[in-house]
Amino acid sequence: MAVLNITYQGNSGDYDLEIDYAASDADIRRIAVEVVRSGGIRGLHLANLPDNAFANYVVDRLRAPGGEERIYLRPKVPFGA
Amino acid sequence: MSRVVFCGVGALGSNAALYCRELGAELRLIDFDRVESKNLAAQWFVKQSVGKNKAEAVRLQLANFYGHKAEAMGVRLGAHNAAQLLDGCDLAVDCFDNQDSRLVLSEAARVAGLPLVHAALAADGTFGLVRWDERFAPDREDAAGQATCEGGEHLPLIGLLASTLARAIQDFLRSGTRADYMVSLSGVLRTHI
Numbered sequence: 001m002a003v004l005n006i007t008y009q010g011n012s013g014d015y016d017l018e019i020d021y022a023a024s025d026a027d028i029r030r031i032a033v034e035v036v037r038s039g040g041i042r043g044l045h046l047a048n049l050p051d052n053a054f055a056n057y058v059v060d061r062l063r064a065p066g067g068e069e070r071i072y073l074r075p076k077v078p079f080g081a
Numbered sequence: 082m083s084r085v086v087f088c089g090v091g092a093l094g095s096n097a098a099l100y101c102r103e104l105g106a107e108l109r110l111i112d113f114d115r116v117e118s119k120n121l122a123a124q125w126f127v128k129q130s131v132g133k134n135k136a137e138a139v140r141l142q143l144a145n146f147y148g149h150k151a152e153a154m155g156v157r158l159g160a161h162n163a164a165q166l167l168d169g170c171d172l173a174v175d176c177f178d179n180q181d182s183r184l185v186l187s188e189a190a191r192v193a194g195l196p197l198v199h200a201a202l203a204a205d206g207t208f209g210l211v212r213w214d215e216r217f218a219p220d221r222e223d224a225a226g227q228a229t230c231e232g233g234e235h236l237p238l239i240g241l242l243a244s245t246l247a248r249a250i251q252d253f254l255r256s257g258t259r260a261d262y263m264v265s266l267s268g269v270l271r272t273h274i
Binding site: 005007009010011012013043058060062064065070072074075076077078 | 180201202203204205207208209210216219220221238263265266267268270272273274
């Protein structure tokens with residue numbers, strides 16, 4: 001099980017309930033839409049979030065040195081600006 | 082004294098170099114591009130720098146404003162010259178604005194055994210990453226030729242990301258720590274220590 005962190009429109013937060021670390025990227029994006037719509041992340045509640053809001057987002061799976069598994073759903077960063 | 086090479090001194094690189102001026106390290110600056118008026122909105126350049134090579138402009142500003150000596154190389158880093166440009170450095174910092182240059186730099190640093198930290202900004206200016214090369218993979222553009230965020234509206238986030246990058250550099254030089262960060266408008270999150 002893993003903690004899901006979502007970054008959207010400049011806001012970022014953790015989802016309180018752990019999810020399956022091995023879930024597919026598509027599942028993570030679908031779950032994230034539901035989480036944000038339902039207000040599962042404090043400060044990131046958008047009831048009318050479109051289904052495809054995270055279509056171009058990147059799913060990073062990182063394991064902390066302590067063993068904690070975290071999944072980050074984030075915008076792409078193709079540039080250094 | 083350690084030597085840090087900044088590859089690309091546009092919005093991220095110029096501001097991060099400014100914040101690294103008191104690290105006690107020699108700074109080498111690489112950028113082939115020239116300062117344009119529009120760059121003043123989000124990059125650490127002054128009006129007098131318009132028309133100058135960006136690496137040379139940052140070098141001059143560090144010298145004139147702070148008395149800090151740096152080395153400027155106004156060339157494009159490529160596979161043919163990367164080893165030369167990185168030679169003698171203890172840390173490379175990737176602030177390029179395109180995937181091709183990032184990949185060339187990453188390969189050159191790996192071949193040379195040179196520590197490399199990347200920093201990148203989302204196109205809409207709401208999010209950024211600091212990530213060490215061992216965990217780095219460049220994201221693909223959503224569309225070819227996607228515009229970068231050039232306006233001043235993103236300057237606060239650029240500043241936050243540049244200062245986070247400077248802190249990552251500082252920690253590495255002091256203790257060898259290689260911490261990754263995610264930066265958004267709601268704060269800075271360390272994602273790997």
